[in-house]
Amino acid sequence: MRRNNLSFWVELTPSGHLGVFPDQASHWDWLAEIIQSAPASSKVLSLFGYTGLATLACAAAGAHVTHVDASRKAIKWAHENQTLSQLEDRPIRWLVDDAQSFVAREVRRGRTYDGLILDPPRFGRGPKGELWKVEDSLPALLRQCRKLLSPSPLFVLLNTYTTVLTRGQTASEAGQLQSYLQEILRDYPTTITSGELCLADSANRKISNSVFARAYIQSL
Secondary structure (H helix, E strand, O other), rough: EEEOOOOOOOOOOOOOOOOOOOOHHHHHHHHHHHHHOOOOOOOOEOOOOOOOOOHHHHHHHOOOEEEEEHHHHHHHHHHHHHHHOOOOOOOEEEEEEEEHHHHHHHHHHOOOOOOEEEOOEEEEEOOOOOOOHHHHHHHHHHHHHOOOOOOOOOOOEHHHHOOOOOOHHHHHHHHHHHHHHHHOOOOEEEEEEEEEEEEEEOOOOOEEEEEEEEEEOOOO
């Protein structure tokens, strides 16, 4: 399939996934716009990056991207999407790793990024069996990610998938993500938005897919 400047494989998997989450396309556009408007080349970290569509959107817009996912199959798929999109010359590091372990090492190394993307599952395990439970693990990971922000960061994007399909619970989960970003970015001038991402058919019937919070950080 193709959307704007990105091409990617779509196929059925045993888990029921297709290799792409179409509701995320609005995030790809938002990321590309910020990166293209930045005064200099940006460094972006994409955690739980799956098959790489957000990573490729950032790279196509001019960013240097580090892409981390615990699934070797997902990383291979992302490589193939990079080739399909004719972005082989763009600076992307593809890493099979546990997000929590990788971030801890990057903090110790003193590395920083201008943009952070986090799209964690509700539950999962890293390549070495590292346990991930979003309600327990996400707040601690975000506190570590705060230490990775460069002196002039651009954005933080946080997306998770909804647990129940009720309007009130969806709003509550989106609000919780927004409060996480407000906490870790309290020292920065930011514009934070949150809400849900849906798929709509021709009759405008909507299926809720995920909730998000994203912060655009103004220059200090």
